[in-house]
Amino acid sequence: MAAKQVTTTPFPDQKPGTSGLRKKVPVFRQPHYVENFVQAILDCIPEREGATLVIGGDGRFFNREVVQIAIKMAAANGLGRVLVGRDGLLSTPAASCVIRKHGAIGGIVLSASHNPGGPEGDFGIKYNGANGGPAPESVTGAIFERTKTISEYRIADAPDLDLGTTGTHEIDGMSVEIIDPVADYAELMRSLFDFEALTKLFASGFRMRFDALSAITGPYAKAILEDTLGAAPGTVVNGEPKPDFGGHHPDPNPVHAHELFDLMHGPDAPDFGAASDGDGDRNMIVAPGLFVTPSDSLAILAAHAHRAPGYAGGLSGVARSMPTSRATDRVAQKLGIEAFETPTGWKFFGNLLDAGRITLCGEESAGTGSNHVREKDGLWAVLLWLNILAATGKPAQDLVRAHWAEFGRDYYTRHDYEEIDSDAAKRLMEGLRAKVASLPDTTIGGMTVSEADDFRYVDPVDGSVTEAQGVRITFAEDARIVYRLSGTGTAGATLRVYIERYESDPARLEQPVAEVLAPVVAVARELADIEGITGRAEPSVVT
Ligand code: VG1
Ligand code: CO
Numbered sequence: 095m096a097a098k099q100v101t102t103t104p105f106p107d108q109k110p111g112t113s114g115l116r117k118k119v120p121v122f123r124q125p126h127y128v129e130n131f132v133q134a135i136l137d138c139i140p141e142r143e144g145a146t147l148v149i150g151g152d153g154r155f156f157n158r159e160v161v162q163i164a165i166k167m168a169a170a171n172g173l174g175r176v177l178v179g180r181d182g183l184l185s186t187p188a189a190s191c192v193i194r195k196h197g198a199i200g201g202i203v204l205s206a207s208h209n210p211g212g213p214e215g216d217f218g219i220k221y222n223g224a225n226g227g228p229a230p231e232s233v234t235g236a237i238f239e240r241t242k243t244i245s246e247y248r249i250a251d252a253p254d255l256d257l258g259t260t261g262t263h264e265i266d267g268m269s270v271e272i273i274d275p276v277a278d279y280a281e282l283m284r285s286l287f288d289f290e291a292l293t294k295l296f297a298s299g300f301r302m303r304f305d306a307l308s309a310i311t312g313p314y315a316k317a318i319l320e321d322t323l324g325a326a327p328g329t330v331v332n333g334e335p336k337p338d339f340g341g342h343h344p345d346p347n348p349v350h351a352h353e354l355f356d357l358m359h360g361p362d363a364p365d366f367g368a369a370s371d372g373d374g375d376r377n378m379i380v381a382p383g384l385f386v387t388p389s390d391s392l393a394i395l396a397a398h399a400h401r402a403p404g405y406a407g408g409l410s411g412v413a414r415s416m417p418t419s420r421a422t423d424r425v426a427q428k429l430g431i432e433a434f435e436t437p438t439g440w441k442f443f444g445n446l447l448d449a450g451r452i453t454l455c456g457e458e459s460a461g462t463g464s465n466h467v468r469e470k471d472g473l474w475a476v477l478l479w480l481n482i483l484a485a486t487g488k489p490a491q492d493l494v495r496a497h498w499a500e501f502g503r504d505y506y507t508r509h510d511y512e513e514i515d516s517d518a519a520k521r522l523m524e525g526l527r528a529k530v531a532s533l534p535d536t537t538i539g540g541m542t543v544s545e546a547d548d549f550r551y552v553d554p555v556d557g558s559v560t561e562a563q564g565v566r567i568t569f570a571e572d573a574r575i576v577y578r579l580s581g582t583g584t585a586g587a588t589l590r591v592y593i594e595r596y597e598s599d600p601a602r603l604e605q606p607v608a609e610v611l612a613p614v615v616a617v618a619r620e621l622a623d624i625e626g627i628t629g630r631a632e633p634s635v636v637t
Contacts, residue, residue, distance in 0.1 A: 097170035097266060098251050102126045108134070108241035110234040112439040112581030114220025116206045119156055121584075122217045126247070128160050129167065132202065133247035134240035135221045136171045138233060139199060144174035148193045148222075150184025150275065151204025152310040152373040153335040154211035158182050160219070162254045164202050169265040170248035176268065179275035182257050183335065185310045185374030187463070187471035188279040190226035194467065195278050199224055205373035208345035208459075209584065212338035216584050227444035227468025231560060234441075276317045283318060286404030286466055287477050291484040296324045300483075301364035304476065305354040308332045308340035311370035314473050344371050346378035346460055346472075347637040348385055359383055366483065366490050370472035375440075376460040377472035379479060381490035387506045389419035389594075392456035394497050395478055396425045399454060401485035402478055404466065409453040413446055415439070416549050416564060417576040417592040418458040419504035428501075437551045437563035438578065440470055445555035458508065458592065495603075502598030505610045509633035510580075511589040511624065519579055519587035522627045526565045526577055529621075533567060539617040542570040567621070572596040575618045589628065591618050 105124075108115055108131050115131055122128055136142060149164045151157040161182035168176050177192055184192065186203055193201045206218035221229045221237065229237070252265045255272075263270040304319060306312035312333030319325040332340060343350040346369035358367040358380040367380035379386040386394070396412050399405040411432035414422050426433035434452060436442035440461065446452045447465050456462040461470030483490060533546040549563040564578030573595040580588035593614050597603065602610075618624075625631050 096251055097248050099246050099248055100126070100129065101246050102130055102244060104242050104244050105130060106242070109238045110220070113207060113228060114203070114205075114218050116209060116216055116218040116582055116584055118584050119213055119215055119217045122156060122160075128163055128219070129247045129249065130241060130244050131219055132164055132167050134237045134244060135202060136167065137240050138236050142199060143172040145199035146175040146177065146196060147173050148177045148184070148189055148196070148198045148201035150179035150189055150201075151182060152185065152207070153181070153183050153337065154206065154217065154339070154372065155213055155215060155337040156217050157204050157337070158257065160204050160217075161257065163249070165255065165270055166250040166252055166265065167248065169250040169252070169268040173268055175271065177271050177273050178257065180257065180260055180272050183275045183310060183313070185275070185279070185314060187375055187467050187469045187474065188275055188314065190222060190467035190469040191279050191282050192273070193222060193224065194226040201226075203373070206584075207373045207582070208371045208376065209582065210339065210343050211372065215338065222468070225444060225448055225468050227447070228439070228441040230441050230444060232558070276314050279314060280318055280322070282466060283474065283477055286474070287402050287481045288484065289323060292323045292477070292480055295480065295484040296326075300366070301326065302329055302366040302368065303354060303357060303364050304330045305351055305367075305369040306330060306333050307342040307344045307346065307351065307369060307371070308334060308336040309342070309344040309370065309372045309374070310335050311374040311473055314374065315370070318473065318477070339372065346371050346376050349635055349637060351378055354378070355380060355385065366480070368476040368479070371460070374472050375470040377462060377475040378460055379475070379490075381494060384491045384494060386490070386494055387419070387458075388456065388460040388462065389414075389421050389458050389504060389506050390494065390497070391475070391479075392418065392454070392462050393421035393425050393501070394493060395462060395475065395482070396422055396429075396454050397497065398482040398486070398493075399478065402481040405453065405464070410450055411446070411452040413443055413452045413455040415442070415457040416566065417578065417590070418456060419506045419594045420574075420596070421501065421504045422456070424501045434554065437549065437560055439581070442551065442553070442560075444468055445553055449555045451554065458506070498603045499600065502596055503603050504594050504596050505605070505607050506594045507607060507611050507615070508637050509591045509593065509615070509618075510635040510637075511591075511628055511630050512583070512634040513586040514589060514628045514630060516587045518628050519589055522589065522622055522624065523565070523577065523579060525627070526622055527562075530565060530567075538621060539613060541573060541613070541617055544568050544570045573614045575614065575621070577622060589624070591622075591624075591633070593618055
């Protein structure tokens with residue numbers, strides 16, 4: 095068999111966003127579209143000759159086809175070995191784990207994560223480096239530059255491989271190992287958590303529900319929670335990965351995971367509820383009768399992580415993305431460790447993790463992770479919660495309330511205005527940017543602006559600078575509003591508005607979230623003239 099050189103022309107729209115290249119499936123299905131982008135990635139790995147590459151995805155529609163293409167292109171581009179998840183499956187955190195464990199040069203991970211799948215849904219391709227983490231901006235920038243000039247790609251002229259059974263194949267001198275997608279990940283979890291205590295917890299009658307939303311985490315959650323730790327069969331629901339996620343929108347929030355949310359707020363709520371997203375890197379945590387915001391979850395995990403064996407030595411530091419509430423900063427202050435604020439997107443945590451400056455990090459969008467891999471990790475967060483519950487013997491809802499009593503509560507909500515006109519979105523952000531300098535000390539809706547800026551990040555490890563990461567406005571009334579545009583959408587623009595208010599009065603820790611935040615929401619709308627500019631009186635999704 096020989097490699098083919100195929101002549102091609104560039105596509106102008108292959109710029110990676112917050113997390114890889116995401117487009118509608120029909121865009122990816124255009125002739126040469128996938129191949130161009132994969133070749134651009136491979137061209138940006140100069141040391142690829144003879145190296146190992148990991149390939150896998152979240153099982154969504156078009157996953158299998160692209161896995162076959164990526165394998166053949168790796169062979170034609172001089173890679174020595176590829177590790178591929180059985181059936182082409184690998185959750186995002188498992189891919190990160192496999193890259194690190196097997197000394198791979200990187201990985202091609204196929205996913206559009208929390209975006210819906212299916213023939214008219216979304217698809218995505220991202221590249222992770224040798225540390226197992228999303229390629230940093232310097233690399234995604236280079237990949238984009240390469241896509242603009244590409245004139246040919248290389249692909250092995252070989253038949254499709256059977257991905258359904260583990261084993262080793264060969265294509266043009268490159269070895270292809272089909273691996274169990276769960277094994278390495280499960281072993282890593284066993285090394286971090288007290289599996290004996292977790293087994294006892296479930297044996298004592300502790301009940302939980304894990305909703306995999308018909309996405310990738312099902313097989314991982316079943317293997318670990320049910321088969322290893324003895325959780326009752328049926329603990330994991332929607333556990334079979336489906337190409338269209340069974341019609342689910344695989345975004346674990348109270349809106350899209352409403353079945354779990356409703357169960358946890360009903361009379362027969364189990365002791366603990368959790369869900370994960372399309373590619374397994376996000377988590378939603380619900381205690382009986384109490385939704386735990388991802389920002390609170392990060393803070394609570396930071397406060398108690400030392401109870402799990404993998405973190406018994408304490409944390410070196412913590413980081414949160416800028417729009418994530420400041421709850422974790424309060425914990426860091428108490429622990430006497432550093433707290434960092436990064437732009438949205440996991441790629442910004444990589445340097446801090448590699449340098450040992452942080453152990454734990456997270457985002458308000460339900461991503462939490464640690465230095466065990468270089469991606470956010472949904473099931474890991476659930477296991478850390480379970481380990482903490484087992485170690486403290488406290489119900490989850492008590493743990494949350496105890497946290498508020500000690501640190502105060504950051505009331506939090508996010509308003510998404512989806513698929514708005516791209517030009518209007520740009521105008522809105524430009525309007526805000528033009529205003530920030532004059533906002534401090536002005537009063538609006540009874541609140542006084544104390545600080546306002548457009549977030550600019552200077553990486554504390556390599557000094558690289560990332561500009562214009564979102565407008566943040568802080569108020570003297572302990573409230574904050576953040577505005578930014580999504581970098582993962584595939585139609586029009588999505589405006590995200592993050593709204594929070596801190597409350598430390600012990601008598602005001604159990605107020606309805608919407609009520610506490612209503613005045614701040616009103617200010618957020620007025621300041622940016624959201625309705626005037628976008629024509630939308632209400633957000634499309636409130637979480
Ligand atoms: C969103 C989230 C961000 C997350 C990113 C990828 O990005 O806000 O926190 O890192 O998705 O998550 P954006 O640019 O749309 O706000 V995943 O689980 O979809 O890969
Ligand atoms: Co995801």
